[in-house]
Amino acid sequence: xxxxxxxxxxxxxxxxxxxxxxxxxxxxxxxxxxxxxxxxxxxxxxxxxxxxxxxxxxxxxxxxxxxxxxxxxxxxxxxxxxxxxxxxxxxxxxxxxxxxxxxxxxxxxxxxxxxxxxxxxxxxxxxxxxxxxxxxxxxxxxxxxxxxxxxxxxxxxxxxxxxxxxxxxxxxxxxxxxxxxxxxxxxxxxxxxxxxxxxxxxxxxxxxxxxxxxxxxxxxxxxxxxxxxxxxxxxxxxxxxxxxxxxxxxxxxxxxxxxxxxxxxxxxxxxxxxxxxxxxxxxxxxxxxxxxxxxxxxxxxxxxxxxxxxxxxxxxxxxxxxxxxxxxxxxxxxxxxxxxxxxxxxxxxxxxxxxxxxxxxxxxxxxxxxxxxxxxxxxxxxxxxxxxxxxxxxxxxxxxxxxxxxxxxxxxxxxxxxxxxxxxxxxxxxxxxxxxxxxxxxxxxxxxxxxxxxxxxxxxxxxxxxxxxxxxxxxxxxx
Numbered sequence: 001x002x003x004x005x006x007x008x009x010x011x012x013x014x015x016x017x018x019x020x021x022x023x024x025x026x027x028x029x030x031x032x033x034x035x036x037x038x039x040x041x042x043x044x045x046x047x048x049x050x051x052x053x054x055x056x057x058x059x060x061x062x063x064x065x066x067x068x069x070x071x072x073x074x075x076x077x078x079x080x081x082x083x084x085x086x087x088x089x090x091x092x093x094x095x096x097x098x099x100x101x102x103x104x105x106x107x108x109x110x111x112x113x114x115x116x117x118x119x120x121x122x123x124x125x126x127x128x129x130x131x132x133x134x135x136x137x138x139x140x141x142x143x144x145x146x147x148x149x150x151x152x153x154x155x156x157x158x159x160x161x162x163x164x165x166x167x168x169x170x171x172x173x174x175x176x177x178x179x180x181x182x183x184x185x186x187x188x189x190x191x192x193x194x195x196x197x198x199x200x201x202x203x204x205x206x207x208x209x210x211x212x213x214x215x216x217x218x219x220x221x222x223x224x225x226x227x228x229x230x231x232x233x234x235x236x237x238x239x240x241x242x243x244x245x246x247x248x249x250x251x252x253x254x255x256x257x258x259x260x261x262x263x264x265x266x267x268x269x270x271x272x273x274x275x276x277x278x279x280x281x282x283x284x285x286x287x288x289x290x291x292x293x294x295x296x297x298x299x300x301x302x303x304x305x306x307x308x309x310x311x312x313x314x315x316x317x318x319x320x321x322x323x324x325x326x327x328x329x330x331x332x333x334x335x336x337x338x339x340x341x342x343x344x345x346x347x348x349x350x351x352x353x354x355x356x357x358x359x360x361x362x363x364x365x366x367x368x369x370x371x372x373x374x375x376x377x378x379x380x381x382x383x384x385x386x387x388x389x390x391x392x393x394x395x396x397x398x399x400x401x402x403x404x405x406x407x408x409x410x411x412x413x414x415x416x417x418x419x420x421x422x423x424x425x426x427x428x429x430x431x432x433x434x435x436x437x438x439x440x441x442x443x444x445x446x447x448x449x450x451x452x453x454x455x456x457x458x459x460x461x462x463x464x465x466x467x468x469x470x471x472x473x474x475x476x477x478x479x
Contacts, residue, residue, distance in 0.1 A: 119166030
């Protein structure tokens with residue numbers, strides 16, 4: 001199995017290897033949808049199956065590969081939804097920060113915010129003390145420089161004093177540690193903006209989902225010499241010394257992945273959501289991350305439509321794991337179908353053009369339509385079902401989940417060299433060393449070998465060499 005982990009010669013070499021430690025939970029039907037809040041109660045049209053795992057140590061480069069395969073995290077919980085078997089199909093989006101061009105509405109929102117911070121007096125004094133040439137004024141009017149605009153009102157970028165701005169504004173990238181200052185913003189945001197009852201808002205919940213990240217922190221240096229941070233961070237916005245907004249970010253080798261954005265109600269009039277998105281895109285552009293991931297997109301959720309206002313974006317095909325432009329053609333497909341795979345749609349169109357007019361059952365089912373409104377609050381409402389009735393049918397390898405190898409395909413995968421950690425061993429062991437390895441079959445749902453095969457299928461057999469399956473009890477607690 002040396003081919004699955006080329007940087008390891010023996011299990012002992014894993015101590016120095018960049019491994020991600022993952023504990024498999026399994027393929028489960030969530031008890032309640034975090035978007036439409038519908039409870040399945042055994043109704044086929046209300047299913048929301050996902051594969052779940054837990055990690056306490058996750059390499060940022062490895063997590064970026066997972067994100068490119070529909071995975072996301074909520075605290076230490078990792079999950080990959082099944083779009084074909086969901087009341088609210090999730091799709092992964094990304095935006096190339098170098099291609100992004102703000103809309104008129106987005107430019108106006110940023111300009112209004114800067115004017116609020118700087119004030120009219122500052123504008124007049126700055127124009128008098130630091131006059132711009134006609135060429136500079138023309139260039140600024142015709143060429144909207146996103147990076148310079150997001151920094152325009154930050155205190156550390158201002159000239160002077162004098163002049164003095166109306167407010168002092170700062171943005172800092174800080175470790176994702178819990179503080180009472182951050183929790184105050186979170187509590188206000190959940191209670192006022194999301195209208196959650198106070199009993200559902202707690203320090204434990206905030207810490208668990210938005211502070212406890214499995215991503216290891218570090219840095220890499222780009223080709224241009226710019227250092228890029230890696231790991232989970234809080235982008236903190238302060239006005240006159242008061243924390244007013246926090247963007248929870250995963251900084252990956254080539255991406256800024258947005259986990260959550262929260263703000264205090266007092267700045268609602270300043271369009272903080274638009275401001276936060278543009279600042280995150282600017283961070284990706286300025287620091288050389290390239291991609292901005294806004295999180296899952298659910299087409300039927302009205303409150304998530306803002307995500308597609310930032311263009312041009314690309315959407316991940318659930319079946320080929322290829323990126324397609326999120327253009328009008330794609331949006332029209334989302335309007336028409338409950339589940340969308342552009343590669344599948346193209347195959348269907350080719351069949352029709354050939355004149356056979358025959359679609360298999362799976363293709364025909366893809367033409368179902370769906371609608372409804374939902375609520376965005378995914379980062380706080382993801383949890384696997386504890387319904388024991390789902391256990392028998394919850395087998396990933398027979399689920400027909402898009403982009404997942406079948407049971408027959410997984411039976412051909414050699415998993416014997418997978419590294420494992422357990423409470424019974426001080427060293428790394430290989431899966432083939434397990435007593436049950438040769439006696440069990442991966443088709444025996446619920447058995448250890450089957451659980452390992454599900455995890456390998458969910459992340460992709462080609463990534464086996466980058467993980468250690470962690471069965472240590474202490475390491476895999478969700479709390």
